[in-house]
Amino acid sequence: MVRIREAKKSDAEEIRSVAEKTWYATYDGFISHETIETVIEKWYKVTDLKQQVEDPYFFVAVVEGDVAGFVHATISKEDKEVLELHRIYLDPDYWGQGVGSKLLQKVLESVDKGIDRIALEVLQGNEVGRGFYVSKDFEEVERESVELFGEPVTQIVMEKKL
Numbered sequence: 001m002v003r004i005r006e007a008k009k010s011d012a013e014e015i016r017s018v019a020e021k022t023w024y025a026t027y028d029g030f031i032s033h034e035t036i037e038t039v040i041e042k043w044y045k046v047t048d049l050k051q052q053v054e055d056p057y058f059f060v061a062v063v064e065g066d067v068a069g070f071v072h073a074t075i076s077k078e079d080k081e082v083l084e085l086h087r088i089y090l091d092p093d094y095w096g097q098g099v100g101s102k103l104l105q106k107v108l109e110s111v112d113k114g115i116d117r118i119a120l121e122v123l124q125g126n127e128v129g130r131g132f133y134v135s136k137d138f139e140e141v142e143r144e145s146v147e148l149f150g151e152p153v154t155q156i157v158m159e160k161k162l
Contacts, residue, residue, distance in 0.1 A: 003062045004106045007053035014067035016044045025092040030125045038149040071103040085120040124154035
C-alpha cells in the first residue's frame with residue numbers, strides 16, 4: 001500500500017537514491033553517464049535535500065516503509081500564480097502502478113488559493129515523463145535548447161491550468 005506524506009529530513013538519503021535510479025533508468029542512452037553523475041552530485045546533495053524538504057510542496061510516497069518516490073514544487077518567484085513542479089520521480093520498480101499519480105494528486109490537493117496553473121520542464125527524450133504529464137492534461141507551451149552541465153539538451157515546458 002502506498003502512503004503519501006510530507007517529506008522529512010530523515011528521508012534525504014532515500015530521496016537521493018530514488019533520484020539516482022530514476023535518472024539512470026530515464027536518461028541512460030541519450031544523456032552521458034558523466035552528465036547524469038554530475039546532476040546527481042550537484043542537484044541531490046543530502047545536505048541540500050534536508051533543507052528542501054522544508055518546502056511546503058515536498059512529498060514522498062512510502063511503500064512498505066521505504067521511499068518509493070517523491071515530488072517537489074515551489075511557487076514561482078516570477079509569477080505568484082504559478083506553481084513550478086521541479087521533480088516528480090519514482091523508483092523504476094514502481095513505474096506504472098499509480099504512485100506518480102498519487103504524488104501529483106497530493107500536490108494538487110495542497111495548492112494554495114491564487115495559484116492558477118502548474119508549470120514544469122521535461123527533457124526531450126523522456127517519453128515516460130512526457131507521456132505521464134500529457135495523460136494528466138499538461139500541454140506543451142515551449143521548447144528550449146539549453147545545456148545540462150555542458151551537454152546540449154532540449155527541454156519541453158509544459159503547463160496545466162487549475
